[in-house]
Amino acid sequence: MFSLGVDIGGSHIACCAFDHTSKKLLKETFSYEKVDPHGAKDEILNTWLLALINSIMLLGKPITGVGLAMPGPFDYYRGISQIKEVDKLQSLYNVNLRSELAQSLNMLPSQIRFINDASAFSIAEASLGKASAYKRIVAITLGTGLGASFAVNGMPVLKDKRVPDSGYLYNQYYKNILADELFSTRGIIEAYREVTGEQITNVKELYDKVAIDNQAKLVFENFGNRLGDFIKPYLEEFGTEALVLGGNISKAFDVFGDSLKTQLPNLDELYVSEFGEEAAIIGGALLLDEEYYDEIEFTLKLM
Incomplete structure (x- = not known):
């Protein structure tokens, strides 16, 4: 089983396919794009999609979904950005990113999942790093x-x-x-x-x-x-x-x-962290593990 893990920053997107059997990133599928933090909604989303689609094409196999590690404030359970009054991504305020990305990627909304970026980092470390x-x-x-x-x-x-x-x-x-x-x-x-x-x-x-x-x-x-x-x-x-x-x-x-x-x-x-910038990507990808997602689903509602 494969999923796509994504690290969203104010000025970048980084993504990579994750093999849930080996518990490893497939680094040959890594994709990175710079993002204009002050860009319009469509400009930011199109840049994100450029990176996401590139990683999916490099994998060349079906994925179960996409897990995105995002900065807050954000409604992680519903996939709606609450970022405003900060110097980044303000054009996404109140946008349902789950719906937008699912439609563009021809996926079901349930296949697009979100988590706080710091939480994704801790999940990767606690699951696969020394902190386990x-x-x-x-x-x-x-x-x-x-x-x-x-x-x-x-x-x-x-x-x-x-x-x-x-x-x-x-x-x-x-x-x-x-x-x-x-x-x-x-x-x-x-x-x-x-x-x-x-x-x-x-x-x-x-x-x-x-x-x-x-x-x-x-x-x-x-x-x-x-x-x-x-x-x-x-x-x-x-x-x-x-x-x-x-x-x-x-x-x-x-x-x-x-x-x-x-x-x-x-x-x-x-x-x-031994994972460095890959930690948030791994933490995002792990959201597509249904057993883990069942455990964390309630916590996402509180984020």
């Missing part, structure tokens, strides 16, 4: 924003007294500052600007400075300290055994990892 050895895991994505997912036995936990509402951390505060403003690309860029007066464009540029610029190194180390201090109470309350990191900022783990670990000494495991 643990019952309670937290997965965090560090990139343009702060994504988080709390999971027990591979199932995202959204409504529980031991986790923040919906499992979100981006909307929590650290020292009176919104976490999403600190633990993100813009947060790191701003931290470096504050200490040097220099404006950089992205995290990779800052990472490349570490060997020659002690201020860059200190910014990353401070990032690790503050991130650990911020998430520690949430991890302890949940009884977290393993913490998995993903997203572009995690590529600098060799610089901020030690300071983060110092803040979180009680974890059994703290590591960067």
Whole structure:
């Protein structure tokens, strides 16, 4: 059995066929397209379809459906975008993407499924990654924003007294500052600007400075300290055994990892995802496993 896993970002779509027998992505079917986050609805959907159809053609075999890992806010159960008042994909607000994609791909609406991108990441890690050895895991994505997912036995936990509402951390505060403003690309860029007066464009540029610029190194180390201090109470309350990191900022783990670990000494495991950007694709594809979908269906209604 094959399905198509999809990672939707504000400015890209990445998709790949997944073999449910071997539990592996068929990387020869990988397809990627850049997306204009400010484009009109039809422009964005046509770009998505270009990538989806390309992967399906590269597979050359029937698929059971398509599982899309999407940023929120989003009605994941019904497949309707709720994204507005942010700098991405606003033209899709209130669009029934399940219906639109099913019609364009000549599939049944039930064959098009959606999940939060951070949850998809945690599902992949808890099902097929090192975190599968643990019952309670937290997965965090560090990139343009702060994504988080709390999971027990591979199932995202959204409504529980031991986790923040919906499992979100981006909307929590650290020292009176919104976490999403600190633990993100813009947060790191701003931290470096504050200490040097220099404006950089992205995290990779800052990472490349570490060997020659002690201020860059200190910014990353401070990032690790503050991130650990911020998430520690949430991890302890949940009884977290393993913490998995993903997203572009995690590529600098060799610089901020030690300071983060110092803040979180009680974890059994703290590591960067081995799947990288493929994790969300895998998590999306797994939605087409009917047994798993039956278990997670109610959780999707709460997302």
